[in-house]
Each structure stands twice: as C-alpha cells, then as structure tokens.
Amino acid sequence: MIVTESTQAGASPPHLAMTALASVADEIAARALQVEAAGGMMRADGSQKRSLVGVFFILMRNDVGRTDFYRIFKGGQQRRPGGTGTAAHAQAAPAPFDWTTFSARATEAMSEAGEATTVKLTVIGRPGKVVERGDVVLVAMRSEKAPSLPKGVPAPASPTVDYMVLVGMKQWRKVAEALTTDPADKVIMEGYPTVQPEFAGITVYATSATTTGIQAGKRAVQQAAPPA
Numbered sequence: 001m002i003v004t005e006s007t008q009a010g011a012s013p014p015h016l017a018m019t020a021l022a023s024v025a026d027e028i029a030a031r032a033l034q035v036e037a038a039g040g041m042m043r044a045d046g047s048q049k050r051s052l053v054g055v056f057f058i059l060m061r062n063d064v065g066r067t068d069f070y071r072i073f074k075g076g077q078q079r080r081p082g083g084t085g086t087a088a089h090a091q092a093a094p095a096p097f098d099w100t101t102f103s104a105r106a107t108e109a110m111s112e113a114g115e116a117t118t119v120k121l122t123v124i125g126r127p128g129k130v131v132e133r134g135d136v137v138l139v140a141m142r143s144e145k146a147p148s149l150p151k152g153v154p155a156p157a158s159p160t161v162d163y164m165v166l167v168g169m170k171q172w173r174k175v176a177e178a179l180t181t182d183p184a185d186k187v188i189m190e191g192y193p194t195v196q197p198e199f200a201g202i203t204v205y206a207t208s209a210t211t212t213g214i215q216a217g218k219r220a221v222q223q224a225a226p227p228a
Contacts, residue, residue: 024064121191125141136166136168154207189209
C-alpha cells in the first residue's frame with residue numbers, strides 16, 4: 001500500500017514512503033511480540049508454532065494486503081493461475097462479496113465441502129463468571145471486537161461472539177491460582193469448537209488451558225537454564 005502510493009503521480013517521494021513503512025514495521029513488530037507473549041501463533045495446519053519472524057510477516061501481510069506485501073518483499077506481485085499482474089487478475093475477478101447472498105453461496109460451497117482434518121480454536125482473555133459442575137468448569141467469554149482482517153475479507157456483520165469453554169477441573173486449578181495471583185494475567189484456552197443447540201454462541205471443548213503469566217514463567221526458566 002505504501003509502496004503503491006509512492007509510485008503514483010504527485011505522491012510523496014520514495015524516501016518518505018520508506019520512512020512510513022519503517023514506522024508501520026515497528027508497530028507490527030510490537031504486536032508480534034505481544035502475540036509471542038500470549039503464547040504465540042500456530043501454523044495453519046496446527047503442526048507447530050510459528051517463529052517470531054513468521055508471526056511478523058503474517059501480521060504484515062494481513063495489514064497491507066497480499067498484493068502490496070509481495071510488491072514490498074518480493075519486488076513484484078504474487079503469481080496468479082492463468083496469468084500474471086493486475087490485468088489478468090482483473091479479467092478473472094469474481095463478483096464482489098455480498099452478505100445478502102451469503103447463505104446461498106455458503107450452501108453452494110458446502111455441496112462439495114472438503115475434509116477438515118484438524119480444527120482448533122484459541123480463546124485468550126480475562127475470564128468473568130466461572131461455573132463449576134463436577135469435573136468440568138464452564139468459562140464464559142465474549143469477544144466484541146473483530147481483529148485486523150486481510151484485504152478482501154469482509155468485516156463480520158456483528159463482531160460480538162459468545163464462547164462457552166468447557167475446561168477439565170484438573171487443568172483449571174493451576175489456571176485459577178495464576179489468575180488470582182495476578183489480576184493482569186490472561187487465560188489461554190485451546191480446544192475443539194462446536195455449535196450446541198443449548199447455547200447460542202460457540203462451545204469449546206478445551207484440550208489445553210494455561211495463562212500468559214505461566215507461559216512467560218516457563219520461558220524465563222528455559223532462558224535462565226545453562227546450555228547443555
């Protein structure tokens with residue numbers, strides 16, 4: 001985006017555009033460190049956690065869009081099937097997204113749905129009401145702000161989503177202790193998301209639960225340990 005603007009007639013000189021780009025990079029680097037402190041970001045296939053540099057480039061690509069990302073870091077546009085450059089892409093451009101036809105288009109896509117071999121959802125935040133029932137703890141969370149989305153992805157019609165996370169009591173005890181000790185600590189819960197008719201939001205069956213404080217403590221111990 002910044003590079004594109006700097007090449008237009010009457011735009012700012014390239015050195016000013018690069019200064020703006022450096023400022024954006026500093027901001028994204030700070031966000032990447034925040035993501036790392038909160039437990040990191042997994043690869044798309046869930047196989048392993050991304051490196052800090054990998055998180056930086058994902059956030060950069062999401063902020064500036066794929067086209068400008070490839071122009072900045074690879075000196076040109078991303079190659080597209082059936083041609084290269086914007087002309088070929090413009091000829092094959094599909095109809096714009098429209099929420100009024102979303103249901104029909106989703107039904108069309110689901111007629112030949114692929115197989116999701118791995119599904120995982122991560123909920124990070126400060127829990128409110130917690131209800132204990134037997135060996136399970138019900139943790140209610142609500143998200144009211146959509147994240148920064150990649151160029152082309154439409155903003156949700158309503159960003160508010162309720163989550164009910166079911167955590168095993170054994171996992172929750174250590175989390176609850178950390179949250180009580182540090183009022184600024186945040187819980188990190190990962191699990192399998194489903195839609196249950198008894199709950200209007202998303203129900204998550206937790207496979208792991210920890211906190212940003214616990215994660216930071218583990219990293220500090222690892223860094224302090226003498227090399228083998």
